[in-house]
Amino acid sequence: MSLEVTVVQACLRSGRGGSRTAVVEDGDLSDAARRTVPGAVGASQAVFIAAQDPAAVRLRFFTSTGELPACGHGTVAALAVLAQRSGNDRYDGVLHSTTRSLPGHAIGNAGHYSAAFEPGPIDLRAATIEEADPILSALRVSAEVAGCHVASVGRPRLLVELADRQTLANLAPDMPTLQAVTDRLDLLGCYVYVTPSSDGHTVARMFAPSIGVPEDIANANSTACAAAHLSTRGHSKLQVDMGDSLGQPATMTATVTGSPGTPIVEVGGTATISGRHHLD
Known part of the structure; x- marks a missing residue:
């Protein structure tokens, strides 16, 4: 080669x-x-x-x-x-x-x-208890979770919304368990983000051990999925910071247009x- x-x-x-x-x-x-x-x-x-x-x-x-x-x-x-x-x-x-x-x-x-x-089109639905609970357990999340959704732009992943940045920063997932659970549920991984501020700024972390990426520095497709979900709550624009826990700061932006039922997301x-x- x-x-x-x-x-x-x-x-x-x-x-x-x-x-x-x-x-x-x-x-x-x-x-x-x-x-x-x-x-x-x-x-x-x-x-x-x-x-x-x-x-x-x-x-x-x-x-x-x-x-x-x-x-x-x-x-x-x-x-x-x-x-x-x-x-x-x-x-x-x-x-x-x-x-x-x-x-x-x-x-x-x-x-x-x-x-x-x-x-492209984003499939989005609320996560079931059978999907959310074992992943939250593997994430070792003890704080209140604002919501969990399954979203896909080709392969499904779990979106987990937290209420505060410190809980996100403190996450220390049990990676073997998280990999086993996401494999069993056929999920790409888990995108954990904080409820955005009124101007659409937030932070996130993406864990995907099943594809050989325990934590991703940047994940634009999951950001697009989160943007589609958050657009139903009035957030037409997002700015998402990732990578700080890995010493590699990254930022993605997403803009949502179209009707609430058929959002058009541009991410980059x-x-x-x-x-x-x-x-x-």
């Missing part, structure tokens, strides 16, 4: 941190080879771009454990790389994952971009192309 890997810091906060993401021009690779890429460059995820036809850019997302149907910060990273390749200050395109079409854009130059995309963040690696 000989690959050129572009490394992107996706969803930075004020030019710092972000989630290290590998971006690769896809080719005749096995899935086993694709799974090796994130670890080889110190990233949690890799996105593989097939862009032979500019009108039909296709993306595939991999962690070290396998393929994902979607990856939000991976899509942000891909948009940044496509914008740089275009040579223009603005790139617009419709990207295609294995399950969805993702209209998106990136604005910027010199390796620094602001990117956003629409993840800033991205910097930080380097390139050659893998043999």
